[in-house]
Amino acid sequence: MHEKTILEMRNVRKTFGPVVALDQVDLLVKEQEIHAICGENGAGKSTLMNVLSGVYPYGSYSGEIDYDGKVRQFKNLRDSEKEGIVIIHQELALIPYLSIMENIFLGNEQVERGSINWDKTKEKAIELMDRVGLDADPEELIVNIGVGKQQLVEIAKAMAKDVRLLILDEPTAALNEDDSEHLLGLIRNLRDNNGITAIIISHKLNEIAAIADMVTVIRDGKSISKIEITETSPLDEDKLIADMVGRSLEARYPEHKRNEDGEVIFETIDWTVYHNEDTHRLVNDKVNIQVKAGEIIGIAGLMGSGRTEFAMSVFGKSYGSKIQGTLRLNGKEVNLKNVGQAIHHKLAYVSEDRKVYGLNLISTIRENTTLSNLNDLLKGFSIDREKEKAIAEKYRKELRTKSASIESKCSELSGGNQQKVVLSKWIYTNPDIMILDEPTRGIDVGAKYEIYEIIHKLADQGKAIIVISSELPELLGISDRVYTMAEGKVTANLVNDDLTQDDLMKKMTA
Ligand SMILES: Nc1ncnc2c1ncn2[C@@H]1O[C@H](COP(=O)(O)OP(=O)(O)OP(=O)(O)O)[C@@H](O)[C@H]1O
Ligand SMILES: [Mg+2]
DSSP: OOOOEEEEEEEEEEEETTEEEEEEEEEEEETTOEEEEEOOTTSSHHHHHHHHTTSSOTTSSEEEEEETTEEOOOOSHHHHHHTTEEEEOSSOOOOTTSBHHHHHTTTSOOEETTEEOHHHHHHHHHHHHHHHTOOSOTTSBGGGSOHHHHHHHHHHHHHHTTOSEEEEESTTTTOOHHHHHHHHHHHHHHHHHHOOEEEEEOSOHHHHHHHOSEEEEEETTEEEEEEEOOSSSOOOHHHHHHHHHSSOOSOSSOOOOOOOOOOEEEEEEEEEEEOSSSTTSEEEEEEEEEEETTOEEEEEEOTTSSHHHHHHHHTTTOSOEEEEEEEEETTEEEOOOSHHHHHHTTEEEEOSOIIIIIOOTTSBHHHHHHGGGGGGGEETTEEOHHHHHHHHHHHHHHTTOOSSOTTSBGGGSOHHHHHHHHHHHHHHTOOSEEEEESTTTTOOHHHHHHHHHHHHHHHHTTOEEEEEOSOHHHHHHHOSEEEEEETTEEEEEEEOSSOOHHHHHHHHOO
């Protein structure tokens, strides 16, 4: 690592109306270092990076930015990109119906004599794809490749712009273990072999420990501490957490007593599902899962194991074709034809993709919270607005959703706080059975703990909870029992007594 400073942000302050998102933030980044920014949901991490990259132009914030030895006053993204600063946002910005190569050179086309040179575009795309380890056809459309590959397209795109400072906002949030490993390896490689400096935002502390040279902690819009990580002084995660949340966390997972004697209220018998479009491809093969009232069960499986397909096909056939098998809810066989019927039968599915299934971003917290259960708010023929407000307020407090008020638009919330609104919305429908698909993705450690407590509370009220998660420590931390899946089949049903990650991995790859 060099000792030369490449970036210094001093005393940055940024407000949105009455909301102070950043106040007195300092950030100092050395050349060729991997610098992590950590902090709770809503702490101001993304906002700080948007200030740096000119998304929020000079004049809309106060404070100073020195980059590469000069004071900078970027007016927009292009300005910062010209200097080699490239930001990859929390929500990827690729165009789904354009090819990989078109995306790589979007806004940066290989133009010769007034028109795009496609041969050159393809040739260069292949070269860049090779450098980032992306194995695909450059003419493949973005919609047809997985998120792991999409993330690599973003990096190839950054490299096409001669990036010197690469900013990654939660790059691995939606990636599986393998893709995450590959991505982190690539970032290391870019640092070591291409002299690139990286700023990475992540809620995965093990990842920070593995990759960062330095961490800056932000809390409530203020920079709190800097923690250096070296081979001889590895990251002290407890200290990092304490700095992030402002108190020490005794444990990552709250204590919970198992509920043993409920009735089975969720059961699938030989649940079999074929792919949505490719209707010959089997995605769930005779899946038998039982959950008792009061039980929290986990489903562990790698990408492609059919976990999400199972959940969605059960949830009113919102995924799949040629669905066969029996679904029993509260002891009765049901045939749910759509999501409405699923909700009516007190089944809820909280999805991993909050943008698509979970949240209406242009609506407020209040509207989103109550949307799925408006019946409960009817007073005669109209909606009881006072009650609606009270409900939204209650969940905002309980889940500690950080926002100016319940009238804040969801688009203005930080990523993790959007996820809390999705949870509120489903809890309010008062389901008997809740399937939570990656419920803590993008959520900070402190808020995760709160979400686990909520899950416990729901179980103690006699609800059946199914948690799908790629984070094995999380499954082990909260489940009473774990089903493992591989290639569409259930491979084991394990009681969570002294269960280890290894035990799960063995069955997930069986
Ligand atoms: N466009 C906006 N309008 C109003 N408030 C905003 C806007 N963008 C961000 N905020 C507020 O600024 C604060 C910081 O948000 P930011 O997105 O930077 O958080 P974050 O640290 O990236 O959180 P997360 O880990 O959840 O992504 C939050 O309180 C958020 O609600
Ligand atoms: Mg963010």
